[in-house]
Amino acid sequence: xxxxxxSANDFDWDYLDAETARRKKIPNAAILSRYKDxxxxxxxxxxxxxxxxxxxxxxxxxxxxxxxFLITDIVHVRGSEVNFVxxxxxxxxxxxxxxxxxxxxxxxxxxxxxxxxxxxxxxxEEFLANKCYLVVEQVKPYLKGSITKGQxxxxxxxxxxxxxxxxxxxxxxxxxxxxxxxxxxxxxxxxFLPGSLAAANIVRNFDEMIGKTIPLMVEDYLEGSDTFxxxxxxxxxxxxxxxxxxLGVGAxxxxxxxxxxxxxxxxxFDDIFTGLLHTSKMSEADTERFxxxxxxxxxxxxxxxxxISYDKKIILTSIDPAQQRKELEDYHKSRLxxxxxxxxxxxxxxxxxxxxxxxxxxxxxxxxxxxxxxGKLNVGENIEVKIGYITNNNRLHLKFADSK
Numbered sequence: 001x002x003x004x005x006x007s008a009n010d011f012d013w014d015y016l017d018a019e020t021a022r023r024k025k026i027p028n029a030a031i032l033s034r035y036k037d038x039x040x041x042x043x044x045x046x047x048x049x050x051x052x053x054x055x056x057x058x059x060x061x062x063x064x065x066x067x068x069f070l071i072t073d074i075v076h077v078r079g080s081e082v083n084f085v086x087x088x089x090x091x092x093x094x095x096x097x098x099x100x101x102x103x104x105x106x107x108x109x110x111x112x113x114x115x116x117x118x119x120x121x122x123x124x125e126e127f128l129a130n131k132c133y134l135v136v137e138q139v140k141p142y143l144k145g146s147i148t149k150g151q152x153x154x155x156x157x158x159x160x161x162x163x164x165x166x167x168x169x170x171x172x173x174x175x176x177x178x179x180x181x182x183x184x185x186x187x188x189x190x191x192f193l194p195g196s197l198a199a200a201n202i203v204r205n206f207d208e209m210i211g212k213t214i215p216l217m218v219e220d221y222l223e224g225s226d227t228f229x230x231x232x233x234x235x236x237x238x239x240x241x242x243x244x245x246x247l248g249v250g251a252x253x254x255x256x257x258x259x260x261x262x263x264x265x266x267x268x269f270d271d272i273f274t275g276l277l278h279t280s281k282m283s284e285a286d287t288e289r290f291x292x293x294x295x296x297x298x299x300x301x302x303x304x305x306x307x308i309s310y311d312k313k314i315i316l317t318s319i320d321p322a323q324q325r326k327e328l329e330d331y332h333k334s335r336l337x338x339x340x341x342x343x344x345x346x347x348x349x350x351x352x353x354x355x356x357x358x359x360x361x362x363x364x365x366x367x368x369x370x371x372x373x374x375g376k377l378n379v380g381e382n383i384e385v386k387i388g389y390i391t392n393n394n395r396l397h398l399k400f401a402d403s404k
Contacts, residue, residue: 026221029160038223063090063136063143068153071132074124077115084134084145092134092143101188102148152188159189159228162218169235172216174198174209182209184230186216197231200272201258204298236272243272244312249305249393250321257299265295267303267316275314277303280361286318307393324394331360332387332396339401344381352377354385354398362387362396368403 027038030047039050063069069086076083080097096103096111108114117123133150136143162168172186174193181194195203197219203209217238219231255269264278279290289295306317317324342362346353352364364385369377377383384401391397 026160026163027223029157032160063088063139065136065139068133068135068150069145071128071134071147071150073128074118077119080111080115082115082118084147086134086143090143092136092145094134094145094147096147099146099148102151105151105187148188155187155189156228159218160221163221166217166234166238169215169217169238170230171213172230173213174211176210177206182206184216186228186230189228191228191230192222193230193232197229197233199232200236201268201274240272241312244308244314247273247305247308247314249308252302252304254300254302257295257297257301259297260290260293260295265290265301267301273314275303275305275316277301277316277318281306281315281317281319283318307395321394325390328390328394328396332390335387337386339384339386342383342385342398344377344379344383347377347379354383356385360396362398364398364400368399 027040028042028046031037031039031050037050039046063086069088069090069092071084072087073085074082075085075091080095082094082096084092084094086092096114099111103109103111103114106114108117118127131154132147133154134145134147135149135153136145137149138144158168170186172184172191172193175183175185175190178192181192181196182198184191184193193216195206198209214232215235216230216232217234218228219234220229221227222229253269255267255273255275257265258268258274259266264276264282266274267277268274277286279287282290295301301318303316303318304321305314306321307315309315340356340358342354342356344352345355345361350366352369354362354364356362362385385398386401386403388397388399
């Protein structure tokens with residue numbers, strides 16, 4: 001399109017492209033952050049049209065307080081002040097002693113460390129390559145601005161994009177409680193963290209959360225209050241598959257009981273994982289405690305990871321795997337080649353779980369079912385099996401009694 005042949009009235013500022021239309025109506029991040037204007041057109045040329053047609057950010061115009069400009073150069077450093085050159089050719093002074101938030105966010109302990117860094121040609125080049133912005137705070141008698149405020153605007157640009165394209169996590173510090181959740185500081189932006197999104201399961205003690213720094217992802221933006229909503233749960237959902245693969249089968253962990261059912265207890269550990277400790281995987285002491293209703297939410301419990309299922313469910317055990325392995329090996333040795341009666345207690349596509357008549361648990365794998373061309377087995381059905389082998393994760397594989 002030709003900018004010169006188009007008028008501001010001809011341009012559809014509220015146009016929603018196909019990607020945006022499928023989601024909640026969200027303002028154009030670049031235009032909103034720079035000019036505080038709600039434009040819903042997300043076309044690549046929207047910002048250029050906006051600036052050209054409305055005559056904003058013209059090189060020879062006088063900057064306004066609150067406007068953001070890209071830093072293009074550093075003229076000189078004098079004391080604690082830095083003269084930055086902004087897009088459009090303006091020079092603007094920043095008092096770096098007042099820019100603590102920005103200084104710390106880029107890894108420096110004191111503003112003097114930053115000044116030493118940008119005074120070096122290599123450091124200056126690296127700084128300019130990061131495309132930092134500065135917000136004008138004073139126009140006369142000379143331009144003065146804040147790079148911290150510029151960084152916040154740039155961060156907000158990223159946050160807007162993350163709502164529809166969640167790819168990044170940010171560390172946020174929980175500042176204080178609010179009705180229904182918390183105020184959090186995420187890279188200098190104060191946002192809202194709902195209590196329902198602040199933990200993998202539920203927050204049991206809101207006061208204990210104050211002061212914690214946790215990974216968060218952007219959940220939403222509340223236009224009415226100009227507030228970003230953050231979520232720990234969204235972070236967990238994003239990283240959980242990868243983190244689950246890093247868990248050590250057979251490794252010992254300590255976690256917290258989050259709830260109990262008639263068949264076991266759920267345990268939360270390492271902040272993001274939840275696993276099931278089934279009654280069949282409990283030690284004798286834990287089984288007795290369970291039947292006596294001795295588990296309560298918040299109780300600490302030590303366990304081992306016995307297995308991670310094909311659908312990423314984490315199966316726990318409170319029986320020492322070394323002890324369990326020995327028991328299985330002894331059982332395998334004593335009952336090898338014997339025909340054993342069992343009862344089907346679970347049927348899944350990957351196999352059938354069987355409780356043997358001496359209370360041991362084993363599985364007939366799916367491939368064995370297909371080989372034997374058995375009809376569908378039902379829960380409660382009695383069958384005859386033989387012991388096959390013991391898997392690396394201490395699971396007893398079975399085969400039909402008439403198998404070779």
